[in-house]
Amino acid sequence: MEIVEFESFWNIPYKHSAGKHASKFFHALKEKKILGVKCPKCNRVLVPPRAFCERCFVECNDWVELKDEGVVETLSVTYVKFTGLPDPPYAVGVVKLDGADTGFLAYLGGIDLKDWKKVHEKFKPGTRVKAVWKDRPEGKITDILYFKPVEL
Amino acid sequence: MRRVAIVGVGQTKFRTRREDKTHPELAFEAVKKTLEHSGLNINDIEAVVYGSMDPFDGIYRPELWDSTSSGIFKPHMKISTGGTTGLTTALAAYEHVASGLFDVVLAIAVQRVGECADAQSVLNTAVDPIYERHSGVGAIHVASFQATRYMHEFKATEEDIAWVSVKDHKNALKNPYAHIKMDVTVEDVLKSPVICSPLKLLECCPRSDGAAAAIFASEEVAKKIRDNPAWILGEVTISDNYYIGDRPNLAVWDSLALAGRRLYRAVGIDDPKKDIDVAELYSAFSIQEILELEALGFAKPGEGKDYAKNGITFPDGDIPTNPSGGVLCTNPIGASGLIRIIEASLQVMGEASNQVENARVALAHAWGGTLQFHTLFMVSSSKKFGR
Numbered sequence: 443m444e445i446v447e448f449e450s451f452w453n454i455p456y457k458h459s460a461g462k463h464a465s466k467f468f469h470a471l472k473e474k475k476i477l478g479v480k481c482p483k484c485n486r487v488l489v490p491p492r493a494f495c496e497r498c499f500v501e502c503n504d505w506v507e508l509k510d511e512g513v514v515e516t517l518s519v520t521y522v523k524f525t526g527l528p529d530p531p532y533a534v535g536v537v538k539l540d541g542a543d544t545g546f547l548a549y550l551g552g553i554d555l556k557d558w559k560k561v562h563e564k565f566k567p568g569t570r571v572k573a574v575w576k577d578r579p580e581g582k583i584t585d586i587l588y589f590k591p592v593e594l
Numbered sequence: 595m596r597r598v599a600i601v602g603v604g605q606t607k608f609r610t611r612r613e614d615k616t617h618p619e620l621a622f623e624a625v626k627k628t629l630e631h632s633g634l635n636i637n638d639i640e641a642v643v644y645g646s647m648d649p650f651d652g653i654y655r656p657e658l659w660d661s662t663s664s665g666i667f668k669p670h671m672k673i674s675t676g677g678t679t680g681l682t683t684a685l686a687a688y689e690h691v692a693s694g695l696f697d698v699v700l701a702i703a704v705q706r707v708g709e710c711a712d713a714q715s716v717l718n719t720a721v722d723p724i725y726e727r728h729s730g731v732g733a734i735h736v737a738s739f740q741a742t743r744y745m746h747e748f749k750a751t752e753e754d755i756a757w758v759s760v761k762d763h764k765n766a767l768k769n770p771y772a773h774i775k776m777d778v779t780v781e782d783v784l785k786s787p788v789i790c791s792p793l794k795l796l797e798c799c800p801r802s803d804g805a806a807a808a809i810f811a812s813e814e815v816a817k818k819i820r821d822n823p824a825w826i827l828g829e830v831t832i833s834d835n836y837y838i839g840d841r842p843n844l845a846v847w848d849s850l851a852l853a854g855r856r857l858y859r860a861v862g863i864d865d866p867k868k869d870i871d872v873a874e875l876y877s878a879f880s881i882q883e884i885l886e887l888e889a890l891g892f893a894k895p896g897e898g899k900d901y902a903k904n905g906i907t908f909p910d911g912d913i914p915t916n917p918s919g920g921v922l923c924t925n926p927i928g929a930s931g932l933i934r935i936i937e938a939s940l941q942v943m944g945e946a947s948n949q950v951e952n953a954r955v956a957l958a959h960a961w962g963g964t965l966q967f968h969t970l971f972m973v974s975s976s977k978k979f980g981r
Contacts, residue, residue, distance in 0.1 A: 536838060
């Protein structure tokens with residue numbers, strides 16, 4: 443007997459509030475600035491900025507501007523198409539911006555992504571990278587198109 | 595807290611699609627097998643803890659559909675904590691009994707990842723919607739981040755990591771419930787397509803449909819049910835930072851190391867390498883077993899990469915790891931944690947399909963979120979730890 447199947451979809455629009463801290467971060471992106479917060483207790487600079495430090499359990503309201511340069515901590519290049527996710531290949535990494543104590547999840551680019559071993563060599567952990575910005579930033583996380591090796 | 599044992603376990607067969615059954619029919623299959631294994635009947639079950647993650651299955655609160663498969667008119671609680679769901683479901687069931695509130699409690703976890711077009715699109719919605727979701731990152735990406743960083747810090751090769759996959763696939767061949775059943779060589783693993791670099795297809799878990807269940811009983815009741823129960827020696831669960839970039843070093847799983855130390859201290863384990871006979875770890879991706887072995891004290895930092903290659907983690911090695919074939923070969927995500935403690939229990943009961951010789955103490959582990967949560971359990975053939 444053939445089993446009968448029913449197709450179903452979850453396609454429900456939501457609007458997530460970014461809150462005041464992230465909103466300030468997104469407004470600063472329009473001026474090609476990356477902001478973080480400094481924890482008043484442990485002095486860690488947290489990027490992306492958030493309203494409180496979970497280690498010290500205190501509120502963070504001291505703002506710090508960071509350079510749009512840093513070092514690659516780790517990376518991966520995706521070669522398959524996942525439903526609803528970006529078209530492959532795309533390279534994503536964790537970049538520790540100069541002066542920050544946390545890593546920043548970002549696209550890596552500016553080089554050919556076909557051969558993952560070459561990409562891993564170009565962006566190996568410790569590689570210095572710099573942000574490549576959209577010409578006209580709109581205050582979105584995607585205003586930073588990707589980070590490319592500083593040497594390029 | 596009262597002493598508690600696992601007195602019955604059961605699993606369905608897992609594959610990508612179990613189109614032969616509906617959600618509650620799969621749950622019923624697992625519960626029926628569990629009752630048969632324990633010799634109990636459904637009226638002996640005093641309360642039910644149910645685990646699943648709704649969006650993989652596209653059903654909001656599948657426990658509404660499935661609850662009848664555990665009988666009716668019973669206390670019923672749902673647990674959903676990411677990849678740890680199955681093991682946290684076990685933890686809640688354990689605490690129901692340990693607290694003295696109930697004597698016999700059923701833990702059941704059901705997941706149909708195969709009915710979803712793509713698990714990674716669901717996993718991406720678990721990532722921070724404000725700063726991180728746009729990056730197209732899901733569970734596989736964070737595991738790839740771990741692999742890249744680990745290879746960099748400890749000079750691990752692709753071949754080292756591929757050996758974990760070879761071992762798990764060989765083990766799954768002996769497990770009647772396992773999803774992926776194929777014998778693979780290191781060359782096969784290395785030649786399989788790169789999904790998220792450096793991880794290849796044969797180093798990544800499948801999407802599985804199926805269910806698993808276990809019955810927890812108080813000491814007095816457990817002794818009457820069977821002469822080889824799996825006694826719970828300890829359990830622990832832990833959270834970590836939220837943002838992926840907040841972890842100081844992705845080559846080291848420090849929250850798991852902390853959870854492991856807490857568990858070992860509670861149980862009285864001095865040297866996990868000597869004191870634990872077998873481990874069922876949540877390694878959805880080959881690299882993760884290596885990080886887990888190091889975090890849990892089975893290997894020094896950088897040493898874990900040599901274990902599978904040198905046979906140490908094979909069933910006849912010094913540290914048998916995932917003799918069931920593990921999550922790498924079977925991943926009904928919300929049920930996978932419960933399967934870890936089921937397989938660990940079968941080992942100390944002496945009833946496992948890929949039995950490790952003289953297994954007396956077994957460790958079960960699950961991780962969830964974007965590497966954010968862990969749950970651990972220690973089970974034993976003895977009521978107390980001691981050599």
